Amino acid sequence: xxxxxxxxxxxxxxxxxxxxxxxxxxxxxxxxxxxxxxxxxxxxxxxxxxxxxxxxxxxxxxxxxxxxxxxxxxxxxxxxxxxxxxxxxxxxxxxxxxxxxxxxxxxxxxxxxxxxxxxxxxxxxxxxxxxxxxxxxxxxxxxxxxxxxxxxxxxxxxxxxxxxxxxxxxxxxxxxxxxxxxxxxxxxxxxxxxxxxxxxxxxxxxxxxxxxxxxxxxxxxxxxxxxxxxxxxxxxxxxxxxxxxxxxxxxxxxxxxxxxxxxxxxxxxxxxx
Amino acid sequence: xxxxxxxxxxxxxxxxxxxxxxxxxxxxxxxxxxxxxxxxxxxxxxxxxxxxxxxxxxxxxxxxxxxxxxxxxxxxxxxxxxxxxxxxxxxxxxxxxxxxxxxxxxxxxxxxxxxxxxxxxxxxxxxxxxxxxxxxxxxxxxxxxxxxxxxxxxxxxxxxxxxxxxxxxxxxxxxxxxxxxxxxxxxxxxxxxxxxxxxxxxxxxxxxxxxxxxxxxxxxxxxxxxxxxxxxxxxxxxxxxxxxxxxxxxxxxxxxxxxxxxxx
Numbered sequence: 347x348x349x350x351x352x353x354x355x356x357x358x359x360x361x362x363x364x365x366x367x368x369x370x371x372x373x374x375x376x377x378x379x380x381x382x383x384x385x386x387x388x389x390x391x392x393x394x395x396x397x398x399x400x401x402x403x404x405x406x407x408x409x410x411x412x413x414x415x416x417x418x419x420x421x422x423x424x425x426x427x428x429x430x431x432x433x434x435x436x437x438x439x440x441x442x443x444x445x446x447x448x449x450x451x452x453x454x455x456x457x458x459x460x461x462x463x464x465x466x467x468x469x470x471x472x473x474x475x476x477x478x479x480x481x482x483x484x485x486x487x488x489x490x491x492x493x494x495x496x497x498x499x500x501x502x503x504x505x506x507x508x509x510x511x512x513x514x515x516x517x518x519x520x521x522x523x524x525x526x527x528x529x530x531x532x533x534x535x536x537x538x539x540x541x542x543x544x545x546x547x548x549x550x551x552x553x554x555x556x557x558x559x560x561x562x563x564x565x566x567x568x569x570x571x572x573x574x575x576x577x578x579x580x581x582x583x584x585x586x587x588x589x590x591x592x593x594x595x596x597x598x599x600x601x602x603x604x605x606x607x608x609x610x611x612x613x614x615x616x617x618x619x
Numbered sequence: 620x621x622x623x624x625x626x627x628x629x630x631x632x633x634x635x636x637x638x639x640x641x642x643x644x645x646x647x648x649x650x651x652x653x654x655x656x657x658x659x660x661x662x663x664x665x666x667x668x669x670x671x672x673x674x675x676x677x678x679x680x681x682x683x684x685x686x687x688x689x690x691x692x693x694x695x696x697x698x699x700x701x702x703x704x705x706x707x708x709x710x711x712x713x714x715x716x717x718x719x720x721x722x723x724x725x726x727x728x729x730x731x732x733x734x735x736x737x738x739x740x741x742x743x744x745x746x747x748x749x750x751x752x753x754x755x756x757x758x759x760x761x762x763x764x765x766x767x768x769x770x771x772x773x774x775x776x777x778x779x780x781x782x783x784x785x786x787x788x789x790x791x792x793x794x795x796x797x798x799x800x801x802x803x804x805x806x807x808x809x810x811x812x813x814x815x816x817x818x819x820x821x822x823x824x825x826x827x828x829x830x831x832x833x834x835x836x837x838x839x840x841x842x843x844x845x846x847x848x849x850x851x852x853x854x855x856x857x858x859x860x861x862x863x864x865x866x867x868x869x870x871x872x873x874x875x876x877x878x879x880x881x882x883x
Contacts, residue, residue: 461734462734464736464737464738465732465733465734465735465736465737466723466727466732466733466734466735466736466737467732467733467734468737469716469720469723469724469732469737470724470727470732472713472715472716472720473713473716473724476713476714476715476716477709477710477712477713477714479705479710480705480710480711480712480713481713481724482674482694482695482698483672483694483698483703483705483711484698484724484725484727484728484780485695485698485699485727485728485729485730486695486698486724486732487695488695543715543717543764
């Protein structure tokens with residue numbers, strides 16, 4: 347995750363600063379992200395490496411690859427034409443343009459994801475994650491689903507990295523750090539706010555969870571009373587994730603419903619690979 | 620027709636922990652035959668079933684379905700022909716998915732999965748109708764998570780899932796053993812009902828000699844990886860629990876000491 351995000355940013359930045367079309371650059375970032383996911387999947391499924399270790403290994407390798415792609419640790423994109431450029435020409439304020447483009451991207455991706463997850467193939471993938479043995483007994487090719495799932499998720503993370511680089515006006519080898527925690531925070535906050543299992547609502551919950559997370563972190567760091575500095579970012583992040591997790595867990599216990607599925611340690615149905 | 624020929628399975632081959640779970644088992648099931656398998660712990664019952672399903676790869680011998688050799692196929696490759704219900708109610712269903720999602724997943728066993736919507740209105744009526752047959756009121760809870768159901772209900776849903784798509788063989792791995800006596804009886808009678816109505820070829824493993832005799836038209840006794848006794852038709856109908864106990868007693872202490880088997 348952290349790796350694919352930075353790699354997506356690096357690929358997009360390198361291509362855009364090399365004079366390529368920003369849309370093409372973003373799609374390439376998506377494809378490269380998908381390849382990173384496949385690398386993790388190969389280590390995990392083909393060679394039987396523990397999934398967490400496989401992910402960490404890919405992430406570490408990608409740091410060096412990012413440096414190779416960019417040729418230096420940081421590539422500025424301020425003067426370049428990005429996916430934002432045509433929208434900026436419409437004459438709205440910077441903030442409105444950015445929010446609108448990010449919003450459109452989120453809606454498009456969430457809609458495509460919802461269609462996929464609600465389809466027969468999507469159901470097979472969800473079953474693969476939740477109970478691989480049952481999925482296999484029902485004719486689901488578990489390995490193939492893990493390959494596709496990791497490619498899809500890392501491809502989307504790569505695209506996110508590409509968009510981030512274009513919004514921020516730079517790509518840096520360090521931009522990916524914390525992406526995985528941010529993603530978890532978004533999912534956990536979303537699940538806490540909208541305790542549902544209906545796929546479209548779950549996706550909306552993730553989007554709102556990620557916005558809320560950014561707002562809370564921004565607020566915490568900017569409130570003078572709290573006396574926090576920007577260097578406290580990671581501490582605030584970690585505390586926020588921990589609190590959201592505990593809250594949803596407690597609520598889960600009260601309602602005899604499962605808490606956030608993403609991070610529970612002892613699942614009776616076996617951890618997803 | 621399913622045929623298992625001289626199948627041997629050895630776990631941890633070449634290590635000090637080497638274990639021969641099956642030592643040459645030959646068994647064929649004709650269309651619509653309902654075979655019950657009994658044997659003490661470690662007799663190789665589950666291994667036999669897992670070998671047929673493709674979860675365990677065999678060390679020697681062949682397994683074929685309808686004269687097609689499937690020995691080298693994995694579990695998902697054989698899934699179009701093989702339906703199964705596991706012992707653990709958690710294993711056969713997906714707790715985080717709803718009842719209808721579980722059923723939809725199982726209904727597509729053996730077919731290509733497409734980008735079409737997984738839950739179709741036209742199928743819901745069928746699901747409701749089939750769930751109603753379970754007599755557990757689940758037809759009104761289509762959208763409930765399976766994780767909210769009791770073990771017996773989950774196992775009944777597992778059984779229904781296994782029968783939604785056509786199969787050449789239904790494998791039941793002590794599927795009523797983890798349930799309380801009442802739920803166990805319900806699941807077994809549902810099994811018998813489904814097998815008769817849908818004319819399924821079935822292989823059922825059980826620890827209970829009474830159940831092994833009460834259900835099916837053929838009984839197979841496994842011991843230390845070999846078939847040591849078989850009876851079918853009228854011969855099986857005449858068999859009583861004491862007859863089986865006697866056979867186990869002849870095997871010596873290893874089998875007869877098995878409390879779980881005797882108490883059943």
